[in-house]
Amino acid sequence: MDWTNLFTIALGAVLINNFIVSQFLGICPFMGVSKKIETASGMGLAVIFVMGLASAICWPINALILVPLKLTFMQTVTYILVIASLVQFIEMFLKKAMPALYEALGVYLPLITTNCAVLGVVLQNTQNSYSFIESVVYGVTGGVGFLLVIVIFASIRERMEFSECPKAFEGFPIALMSAGLVALAFMGFSGLKVFG
Amino acid sequence: MNVKKQFSDGLFFQNPVTVQLLGMCSVMAITTTLFNGIGMGLSVLVILTLANIIIALLRKIIPNNIRIACFIVVIAGFVTIVDLCLQAFLPALSSSLGLFIPLIVVNCIILGRAEAFAYKNGPGASALDGIFQGLGYTMILVIMCVVREFLGNGTFGGGILNGGEGIRIIPEGIPALGMILPVGGFLTLACVIAAMQYILSRPKKDEKKTEEVAK
Numbered sequence: 001m002d003w004t005n006l007f008t009i010a011l012g013a014v015l016i017n018n019f020i021v022s023q024f025l026g027i028c029p030f031m032g033v034s035k036k037i038e039t040a041s042g043m044g045l046a047v048i049f050v051m052g053l054a055s056a057i058c059w060p061i062n063a064l065i066l067v068p069l070k071l072t073f074m075q076t077v078t079y080i081l082v083i084a085s086l087v088q089f090i091e092m093f094l095k096k097a098m099p100a101l102y103e104a105l106g107v108y109l110p111l112i113t114t115n116c117a118v119l120g121v122v123l124q125n126t127q128n129s130y131s132f133i134e135s136v137v138y139g140v141t142g143g144v145g146f147l148l149v150i151v152i153f154a155s156i157r158e159r160m161e162f163s164e165c166p167k168a169f170e171g172f173p174i175a176l177m178s179a180g181l182v183a184l185a186f187m188g189f190s191g192l193k194v195f196g
Numbered sequence: 197m198n199v200k201k202q203f204s205d206g207l208f209f210q211n212p213v214t215v216q217l218l219g220m221c222s223v224m225a226i227t228t229t230l231f232n233g234i235g236m237g238l239s240v241l242v243i244l245t246l247a248n249i250i251i252a253l254l255r256k257i258i259p260n261n262i263r264i265a266c267f268i269v270v271i272a273g274f275v276t277i278v279d280l281c282l283q284a285f286l287p288a289l290s291s292s293l294g295l296f297i298p299l300i301v302v303n304c305i306i307l308g309r310a311e312a313f314a315y316k317n318g319p320g321a322s323a324l325d326g327i328f329q330g331l332g333y334t335m336i337l338v339i340m341c342v343v344r345e346f347l348g349n350g351t352f353g354g355g356i357l358n359g360g361e362g363i364r365i366i367p368e369g370i371p372a373l374g375m376i377l378p379v380g381g382f383l384t385l386a387c388v389i390a391a392m393q394y395i396l397s398r399p400k401k402d403e404k405k406t407e408e409v410a411k
Contacts, residue, residue, distance in 0.1 A: 021378055022378050023225070023378075024221050024222075024224050024225035024378065024381065025221060025299075026221070027220045027221045027224065028218070028219075028220065028221065028304055031217070031220070073276065073280060074276070075298070076272055076275055076276050076279065076298040076301055077269070077272040077273065077276055080268055080272050080301050080302070081265075081268070081269070081272075084264075084265055084268060113264075113268075113302075114302050114304055114307060115302070116221050116299045116302045116303075119298070119299060119301065119302050120295060120299060123295055123298055123299070124295065127295070166390075167394075167397075168390040168391070168393050168394035168397075169386070169390045169393075170393075172217060172389055173386040173387070173389045173390040173393065174386070176382050176383075176385055176386035176389065177382070177383060177386045179382045180379050180380075180381075180382030180383040180386065181379075183378045183379045183382055184374075184379045187377065187378070187379065
């Protein structure tokens with residue numbers, strides 16, 4: 001197995017091509033649940049979990065069913081159905097088997113179905129024709145990148161509560177502004193290169 | 197039917213992007229040239245209208261418990277149709293929008309309108325709702341595109357006018373490249389929403405003033 005390759009994919013997903021700040025995937029939950037650090041980290045963990053599993057499940061479906069049957073044009077429909085049912089199953093499974101984890105993630109799981117980062121990661125796996133292991137690594141590390149940014153952003157937002165800003169910018173626009181500054185900071189990583 | 201109210205709601209008072217704050221991923225990601233913006237806006241408009249009509253027609257058949265899954269299947273079907281059509285007839289647009297065409301499936305605007313409007317109203321009203329909400333979305337996309345393209349690339353109408361290069365307004369080298377990069381997306385959308393909030397909060401004050409004067 002090529003470790004350098006996996007490392008490049010992981011580093012790219014976490015820092016360089018971060019899902020939120022450089023690919024604009026998953027902005028809705030990013031803005032929606034980033035008011036407190038606890039909820040933000042709960043959402044981040046749930047996203048890691050679902051993105052990893054979705055990559056792991058969609059890869060064999062694509063390689064073993066859609067490609068041999070020449071049904072690749074059905075990818076979008078299949079993937080979204082897989083993700084939606086996966087999220088539902090995880091929710092039911094966690095409720096029975098791991099109530100503690102369910103308590104922690106419970107509220108955020110249903111929201112993930114419409115998180116475009118999850119569908120995005122699966123579609124990108126197919127587009128980049130990643131192997132099974134590469135897909136899973138990309139999914140999990142993409143989730144780690146999501147967690148990182150959402151926690152950073154939540155801690156900024158917690159402090160912002162106490163500061164004043166122009167009336168028209170109150171609430172959402174000022175949050176977007178600070179997200180822009182986080183994105184600016186993350187642009188610094190775009191020069192990173194891995195020499196293998 | 198109050199077409200007028202639906203129109204003003206879709207474009208201003210209930211604008212999907214600036215007031216309902218839905219579907220921001222695509223708004224920030226693809227608004228780098230006017231061509232992308234109009235193409236994406238119209239694709240969403242078509243999908244939203246068709247999905248609204250179908251869901252409004254099926255609203256009495258769809259069971260309440262699994263409605264979200266049903267909505268997603270309907271939406272995903274139309275997204276696939278539009279995706280394949282764009283690949284066939286507008287390959288340039290398809291390649292520059294890339295991943296964001298299939299991602300219309302999880303665009304909250306469409307699911308949101310299906311849940312909030314089409315599931316409760318008839319097909320005619322739902323079709324109008326789809327058209328006006330789609331227009332509201334397209335309007336914001338076009339504003340974002342024009343601003344970002346002008347500041348970041350110094351051109352107007354990239355992808356359409358002047359053989360795809362756009363009309364150059366600012367000489368090369370001067371524009372701030374950052375406006376086309378992700379940062380610019382966040383900053384421009386913040387300013388657009390702030391401007392919209394400012395404009396929408398003003399007429400109310402005027403009304404109050406006239407009321408006070410009347411008293």
